[in-house]
Amino acid sequence: MKDKRQMKNLININDEHLKELENEAIFVMREVAAQFEKKVLLFSGGKDSIVLVHLARKAFWPARIPFTLMHIDTGHNFEETLKFRDDLAKEFDAELIVKKVQDSIDNGRVVEEQGVNASRNKAQSITLLDAIEELNIDVAIGGGRRDEEKARAKERFFSHRNEFGQWDPKNQRPELWNIFNGRKHPGEHFRVFPISNWTELDVWQYILNENIKLPNLYYTHKRKIFKRNGIYLAWAPFMQLKPTEKVFETDVRCRTIGDITCTGVTLSKADSLEEIISEIAATRITERGGRYDDKRSEAAMEDRKKEGYF
Amino acid sequence: MKINGKIKNKSLLRLTTAGSVDDGKSTLIGRLLYDSKSIFEDQMEHIVQSGKRLGREELDLSLLTDGLRAEREQGITIDVAYRYFATPARKFIIADTPGHIQYTRNMVTGASTADLAVILIDARKGVLEQTIRHSYIASLLDIQHIIFCINKMDMMEWSEPVFKCIKAELALLVNKLNIPDVHYIPISAKYGDNVVDRSENIKWYDGKTFLNLIETIEIRKNKNPENKRFPVQTIIRPHTAEFHDYRGYAGRVAGGLFKPGDEVAVLPSLLRTKIKSIDLFGESLSECSAGDSVAMSLDDQIDISRGDMLVSPHDIPVISQDINLMVCWFNERQLKVGGRYLIRMNSNVAGCIVKSIHYRMNINTMEQDFENITINMNDIANITIKTSKPVFFDPYKKNNITGSMIFVDEGTNETVGAGMIL
Incomplete structure (x- = not known):
């Protein structure tokens, strides 16, 4: 775990707008707590969900967070993420549920993709929707941000899902001011996105300001990687390589953390939050530009979201 | 700045x-x-x-x-x-x-x-x-x-x-x-x-x-510094050894400036008490103002629940069951006199019945139409509603948080209209 506060003064931190975003996110979290019964916070071990947990702690201090953390586990994880997840749940005395895509495959709910580009990313939606149904979950808080992707840019804070878990982007409920309508019929649920209005840079500056612990994967480290379609992917024993693809080791860090099969890594030597922030401020590629799951088609995210994706 | x-x-x-x-x-x-x-x-x-x-x-x-x-x-x-x-x-x-x-x-x-x-x-x-x-x-x-x-x-x-x-x-x-x-x-x-x-x-x-x-362009924010309003969103009760008796009223300040020691009136009971502390994540704040999400603890144990509001005893909002407002209608089903809806005004929820439709705005002429008052989707009208319980509010022009509401259809759960109180 890194703790690098000493350089904070070197970076121009914009407290006023971060404070406004934090106020908004806390307000949304409290609305969730008040309007729903069975509440989960979708926890991937990535920075956005770690920030969500931090905001939830702030929103309900000195009580423990009133949400169960839920991890949809593809089985293709960076190992450190799992340890980080378990430690975090223990440290903050939060309930943790893990639902495995492998179980959905074993019981025939999911047919595993084959071939070199096989990923369990899409399959997560089925495992997630099954868990929502099984546990009677009526709200799932997610770390989705509108700046990530063009379909996400259309999402409401309180996003309704019908009894099939589907999103209807052409017919969303109007969302006026900060009045959130979480009413629904039995079997339906909501996805709520408290950090909708945050940008990638806002998240990083907030992590720095609030001294939030992150997995070391976000900082530079040596890793075996290979290149596919212009994206550097982390190598893992279960990944199939094309004959032309060569694995090599170099200094990298993760800009996002998800399923290992579709999370691109960045060549970087940044080992402090300040360096990461400078890197992101200067980059010309979006955060999800390195996500293999979004490259599948023009409307890959919209299609997955309609099916129930995060 | x-x-x-x-x-x-x-x-x-x-x-x-x-x-x-x-x-x-x-x-x-x-x-x-x-x-x-x-x-x-x-x-x-x-x-x-x-x-x-x-x-x-x-x-x-x-x-x-x-x-x-x-x-x-x-x-x-x-x-x-x-x-x-x-x-x-x-x-x-x-x-x-x-x-x-x-x-x-x-x-x-x-x-x-x-x-x-x-x-x-x-x-x-x-x-x-x-x-x-x-x-x-x-x-x-x-x-x-x-x-x-x-x-x-x-x-x-x-x-x-x-x-x-x-x-x-x-x-x-x-x-x-x-x-x-x-x-x-x-x-x-x-x-x-x-x-x-x-x-x-x-x-x-x-x-x-x-x-x-x-x-x-210089933006006007926090339009109502004098108008103390704190709608209670949820109550924080930790039930831990360290904070056994802690009771925090969580919410986002909708107007004015609050400080520990300030006298406040609780709506709808109108009981008075003082602010003991303003808390955020272990920090005691010396004040909070419009837009801040905080938790307040009070000197006295008063029955307060979600939907209630802390205000200045010297500047109490309107408390009434009759509300005159402008409505923007969003639904295919017409807004009609006698129609029943749920209204949501910040954290408060009440039932309501539409008592009268006064006029519909004619968008082309920008005139009030008192004759043709059928309210269809996308129409804007002036109406009066009666609520199922007394609610507290300000005119929207004075405070757009305590002066706004949405209409929810109880059958479909859809948000069917937006109201701005006159």
Whole structure:
């Protein structure tokens, strides 16, 4: 775990707008707590969900967070993420549920993709929707941000899902001011996105300001990687390589953390939050530009979201 | 905020686009992002590729915000898209809203949180019904700043008389509305004239470019510093050994400034007590003001639950079951006298029945229509409702948090209307 506060003064931190975003996110979290019964916070071990947990702690201090953390586990994880997840749940005395895509495959709910580009990313939606149904979950808080992707840019804070878990982007409920309508019929649920209005840079500056612990994967480290379609992917024993693809080791860090099969890594030597922030401020590629799951088609995210994706 | 000519702290400006179909709202936002170098390489590659696929001959910047498949196919905006960008002067949240009357509810969604509205007008067409509707909605929502962008000047030979004529027509409209700060800019969103860079074609215009204007416009926030309002969202009861007796009333300040020791009245009981502490994550705050999410603990144990409100005993809001308000109707099913709905006003929920419909706004004439008072989807009307219990509120113009509400259909659970209390 890194703790690098000493350089904070070197970076121009914009407290006023971060404070406004934090106020908004806390307000949304409290609305969730008040309007729903069975509440989960979708926890991937990535920075956005770690920030969500931090905001939830702030929103309900000195009580423990009133949400169960839920991890949809593809089985293709960076190992450190799992340890980080378990430690975090223990440290903050939060309930943790893990639902495995492998179980959905074993019981025939999911047919595993084959071939070199096989990923369990899409399959997560089925495992997630099954868990929502099984546990009677009526709200799932997610770390989705509108700046990530063009379909996400259309999402409401309180996003309704019908009894099939589907999103209807052409017919969303109007969302006026900060009045959130979480009413629904039995079997339906909501996805709520408290950090909708945050940008990638806002998240990083907030992590720095609030001294939030992150997995070391976000900082530079040596890793075996290979290149596919212009994206550097982390190598893992279960990944199939094309004959032309060569694995090599170099200094990298993760800009996002998800399923290992579709999370691109960045060549970087940044080992402090300040360096990461400078890197992101200067980059010309979006955060999800390195996500293999979004490259599948023009409307890959919209299609997955309609099916129930995060 | 400029102090001694240096930018001390970046503020956040929320702006919304508005205007009729094909006036170029999405193109303006695309142009703004493109010319201010806020488009990333992979996004650029994406819109070039999808422009080719859709058979567009020139670079189509509207593809940046029209993110849904159906929008890209039809070349229209269906729902609000939010975009984020920053310059050294400010951070911006842009809501790019649809122009079709059919999607007015989505336009209102985007505009309801905006500090500033940018209304586009096609220079070839001038002021249209949707221009008037959106300007009126902006004034109803109490947006303090409007920028009228007279767009497509390239198609009108950059003509000054055309601009002046439309400006004069808009000025007449503005006279009927209540908008304190209005600006007019001739632009070409497609070619970028007066968006980020000053136009070479419009030499007769010596005002600010669009970007320069939104970077420098002084925004009025926290309109009600005296008006102490704290709606209680939820109660925090830790039940731990360390905080066994702690009871925190969590919420977001809707107006005024609160300090520990302040006397407050609790609504609806009207019981009085004092603020013991204002807490956030283990920190005791010396004060909190409009917009702050905090938890308050009080001197006395009083029955307080979600939906209640802490206010200054010397400035109590209206407490009543009869409310006169302006409503924007979003549903196919008409609003009718006798109709029953749930209303949600910040954290409070009550039942209501529509007692009377006084008039419908005729958008074309901007006059109140007392004869034809059938309220259909996208209509705006003045109505009176009776609530199932006494509720507390302020006029929307005084406080847009304690003065606003949504109407929810109990059968379908849909949000069917938005109300602004008079």
